[in-house]
Amino acid sequence: MDLNSHIERILWTDQQISERVSELASQITQDFTNSSSSTPVIVGVATGAFLFLADLVRKIQLPITVDFVRVESYGSGTVSSGKPKITCDLKIDVRDKHVIVVEDIVDTGNTLSLLIEYLKSRGSLSVSVCTLLNKPARRKVNFELLGSGKFYCGFECPDYFVVGYGLDFAELYRNLPYVGVLKPELYR
Numbered sequence: 001m002d003l004n005s006h007i008e009r010i011l012w013t014d015q016q017i018s019e020r021v022s023e024l025a026s027q028i029t030q031d032f033t034n035s036s037s038s039t040p041v042i043v044g045v046a047t048g049a050f051l052f053l054a055d056l057v058r059k060i061q062l063p064i065t066v067d068f069v070r071v072e073s074y075g076s077g078t079v080s081s082g083k084p085k086i087t088c089d090l091k092i093d094v095r096d097k098h099v100i101v102v103e104d105i106v107d108t109g110n111t112l113s114l115l116i117e118y119l120k121s122r123g124s125l126s127v128s129v130c131t132l133l134n135k136p137a138r139r140k141v142n143f144e145l146l147g148s149g150k151f152y153c154g155f156e157c158p159d160y161f162v163v164g165y166g167l168d169f170a171e172l173y174r175n176l177p178y179v180g181v182l183k184p185e186l187y188r
């Protein structure tokens with residue numbers, strides 16, 4: 001099966017992504033240098049953020065720690081259930097730590113708003129968000145960053161169902177090296 005033939009059009013190539021990831025990593029490096037004594041914790045949201053996180057952390061020039069949570073709300077469909085669930089918890093204690101949540105996409109905002117509340121309840125000092133894609137057209141919930149937290153965004157995403165570079169449809173397409181629009185006939 002040629003996954004590429006399922007893509008209507010490429011929005012960001014692997015090279016464009018790579019360049020943008022470098023910019024985000026330098027921004028984070030700059031912002032968190034001397035920020036405070038504690039080592040920032042990078043929290044990736046599995047599964048979607050795995051590639052972005054892997055590329056991003058290799059370009060951050062600071063001591064950091066890395067952990068994952070699993071939050072799921074889409075299942076095998078294209079529409080958010082509106083009720084994300086944390087189905088796998090953190091390993092690292094985030095109390096009094098600066099946390100940078102790494103996401104592949106912020107869509108309705110449900111996942112992030114749940115996660116930020118959760119990190120707050122675990123005593124994080126600040127919560128920043130670094131997302132590859134932001135799709136404001138679909139926002140349902142406005143989340144508030146915690147403390148001195150910042151919002152980092154790779155690209156503003158137009159309102160299409162996009163896959164690749166970690167983003168899936170029914171768990172497929174995550175391994176495409178670029179982000180593209182899935183042919184609508186494949187999920188309609």
Ligand code: PRP
Binds near residue numbers: 046048
């Ligand atoms: C997707 C995506 C984000 C979230 C964004 O995850 O990876 O985590 O939805 O959507 P929201 O802003 O509407 O909450 P999904 O639930 O599909 O799980 P996955 O990462 O395993 O694909």
Ligand code: MN
Binds near residue numbers: 046048
């Ligand atoms: Mn996800």
Ligand code: MG
Binds near residue numbers: 048074168
């Ligand atoms: Mg998904």
